[in-house]
Amino acid sequence: MKRDRGVIDFEDVLLLTVGVLQERPDIADQVRRQYQHFVVDEYQDVSPLQQRLLDLWLGERDSLCVVGDASQTIYSFTGATPDHLLNFRTRHPRATVVKLIRDYRSTPQVVHLANGLLSQARGRAAEHRLELVSQREAGPDPVYAAYADEPAEAEGTARRIRELITPVEQGGGGIPASQIAVLYRVNAQSELYEQALADAQVPYQLRGAERFFERPEVREAGLLLRGAARGGSADPALADADIPSQVRAVLTTRGWTPEPPAGSGAVRDRWESLAALVRLAEDFAASRPGATLSDLVAELDERAAAQHAPTVEGVTLASLHAAKGLEWDAVFLVGLTEGMMPITYAKTEQQIEEERRLLYVGVTRARRHLTLSWALSRAPGGRASRRPTRFLNGLRPGSQAIGARTPGGGGGIERGAAAPGGGGGVRRRRGPVHCRVCGRALTDAGEMKLMRCEGCPSELDEALYERLRDWRAEQAGLLGQPAYCVFTDKTLLAIAEAVPGTEPELARISGVGRRKLDRFGADVLALCAGRELPSALDDEGDGDAGGSHSGDPWQNSTEK
Ligand SMILES: Nc1ncnc2c1ncn2[C@@H]1O[C@H](COP(=O)(O)OP(=O)(O)OP(=O)(O)O)[C@@H](O)[C@H]1O
Known part of the structure; x- marks a missing residue:
């Protein structure tokens, strides 16, 4: 040909x-x-x-x-x-x-993390690794940020970038947008970030790939969806189907399949783009009940237009591969979940090691600011079933043994360290609630409960969060009440972030009133301390269906 x-x-x-x-x-x-x-x-x-x-x-x-x-x-x-x-x-x-071991690019904090990543590497390349020594002055610790879902991660990242590019005299970081990069594993991840940056009015440019809505397969798919929305669908049986089914049917004609094609390369990239469109349709249908395919097409047009701003000097969006050899003052490594890093199709030990090196390349692109983030579920309201990448185990705070409350190896922000005014045992006064991370006064009820902006990075102990959720489900079952009557998601998140060690610390968390404290306090503190609780279902002695466990069963198990 x-x-x-x-x-x-x-x-x-x-x-x-x-x-x-x-x-x-x-x-x-x-x-x-x-x-x-x-x-x-x-x-x-x-x-x-x-x-x-x-x-x-x-x-x-x-x-x-x-x-x-x-x-x-x-x-x-x-x-x-x-x-x-x-x-x-x-x-x-x-x-x-x-042997070039002096690192003139990155701060000791970034270099420390880079060395830590490689210390766990295996294989021939790892045998020849060098321990780098930073030649720069100290900088901020890398930030590890867990978000509830992918859109929240993208919005949170865009918000942090906004702060970084805000001039110093206005309280921002004063970093030019061109000195900031968002790096991800596959190009299909760019769409969320393109949208979030466009929404936050942050200029951006893509490197090594076209903007999402300009990619040939996405444009082609857009045309077909537009045709289908106009009633031109080749399959009239689909007219009554829900939006995601219609989209999947249309995109199947362009090569979308429920399972990804084997391996990497252009075919996989194309599939990832189509899969991103399917996910977009699923999210759209979930958030807009009763919407039609035409509404979805209008939404896609709107997004494409918002992301179509002329290319100016802006934040770089790039895959980790395309970032090779480059450097920025601030780097955001996003989507660092198992499945994406290492990517699902990395199966052999050599492939996994290559993924680790890819993350190493990402980390070593940062001069000063480095943020590593992941989302616990894909879409808002989804089950928090995702895990952060194994490559950060032992390196990010809270990533050692389950229930361990000591931070991981150096290079991380220790829990609560970044919380202005959050330390010590001082009783919180009533009055304006400020974000623990950025200090902004909070007005949104959910954010006040979390005691931080929705988008500000959290130091969530996700293993604890999972255990708290399981425990809550069990309690709700016993009480015959919905789970939020035990604690809302926001309160559970706040608990898993703060990991209170004492009753007064727990009481300071919004959503934990006197009654909840009496009823559930001992359970929650035991879980925070990493202790196992006996299943409440085994607890025959508690006749008060709406009442407490009176603290005993788990108190007894504290030696575990
Ligand atoms: N001797 C030096 N003194 C001061 N700065 C230096 C020195 N050598 C390199 N740098 C700076 O360090 C940074 C990294 O250098 P360079 O891009 O050459 O590294 P590299 O080894 O090619 O990195 P990589 O392969 O990881 O991309 C650059 O900003 C460069 O200006």
């Missing part, structure tokens, strides 16, 4: 050049006369074909300098291998090896 159309791709450029240099010594001589010395950057990601071309350029000479970092090998899926780098000394015994 390429021959028919008279085009070649980048791989062909290499192949043809190799062919010319091999078969035409006269041309090879001329090229070698013209180019005397060679420097290769990112040498850990060289493919055998690229290595062959380099050898042909060089001929018998060895005027060659290569620069690389085996720990940043992230293109193995294209056939690249760090072996050329790691075997360089064998092939060129006279070569001088300079």
